[in-house]
Amino acid sequence: MSTGTQPGQTVVRIGSLALRSLVMLAPMAGVCDGPFKRVVRRFDTDSLLSTELVNGEAWLRGSHEMAARAVLHPDETPVALQLSGHDPDFLGRAAAKAEAEGADLVDLNLGCPAPHLVNSGNGAALLRDPAAVGPMFEAVRRAIKVPFTxxxxxxWDETLMTGMEIARIAQECGADAVWVHGRTKVQGYGGTADWEAVKAIKDALRIPVIGNGDILTPQDAVAKKAMSGVDAVAIGRGAMGNPWIFKRANHFMLTGELLPEPTLAERIETARLQCHYLIEELGERLGVPESRKHVAWYVRGLPETQPLRAAVNQAKTEAELNVALDAYLEAQPDLAVAADPALYGTLVDPKWMRYK
Ligand SMILES: Cc1cc2nc3c(=O)[nH]c(=O)nc-3n(C[C@H](O)[C@H](O)[C@H](O)COP(=O)(O)O)c2cc1C
Known part of the structure; x- marks a missing residue:
């Protein structure tokens, strides 16, 4: 199935933002840092990128961690900055700061299930309290001219299905779109996303809906958009170690043509590049350990990766990381081998869930 629209044309509008891709990067704490967004951009100039979640109040109070998450490079555009919080005044001020620092869109998180976030009344905690969200949405809307989602x-759980009600409130308060992850808070990342529920929200709203949950391949993107009628889709776990997914999925949605998977050599070279960006930004002491999970994602599903993982886990310098990557590449006879796409996104290790 194809849309008849050529790559390069506007395919979806979120408020004043005209986008040339139907596929967006879902915000992911611990994943969507600057180096990852840079690598995604290398392979796709059109998708809307997202930051990691930024706690608005902590950011305004001077948190270095939040400031680092909120850094936007000019070549990331179009990019959404995602805020968490529950106080309308802080949220409005944080949204204005996000706009001033170059965000093309400001998004508000009502889905993060991490306990310390929920216990502070942020993220998914707001799903239990639809009566409270209007003033937050209005404060963000008033504070910025760029699109707000x-x-x-x-x-929250199957007895408290408030997503629809909150999506309607968002629309009434002037939100330009909603992103809907088809799970409840209590489901966490388990089970499967309920795209019938995503469809029901899409059918009820006038503003665009970005559907999200369990899209791992270009074929998934086409099928889930077709069954739900959503305006665009967002990909989270399927993008870990897989920055190619955005161009491949959008191209497939627009033209029906399936672009090839990257070769093993391209995977390894891209892993190497992302580690380099990380180390450039954080230095070797922090950047090398931070690189380990990314290398593991890049080689997920590939053959004989155990020695590579072991060597990467021992590495202390960029040079040692590169030696491990070179050794892996040399040991693989078939450079055209592709990872099994079914393995993307199947691993969600709780220790990656360090939301703040
Ligand atoms: C490691 C990780 C971190 C995440 N961090 C965020 C976040 O900061 N903000 C947010 O709205 N959702 C976050 N999510 C949820 C994703 O944006 C997405 O809604 C969810 O993973 C479902 O999409 P997927 O099946 O394509 O992964 C995170 C998910 C993962 C796996």
Missing amino acids: VKLRIG
């Missing part, structure tokens, strides 16, 4: 789950 709300990212939510379909409910």
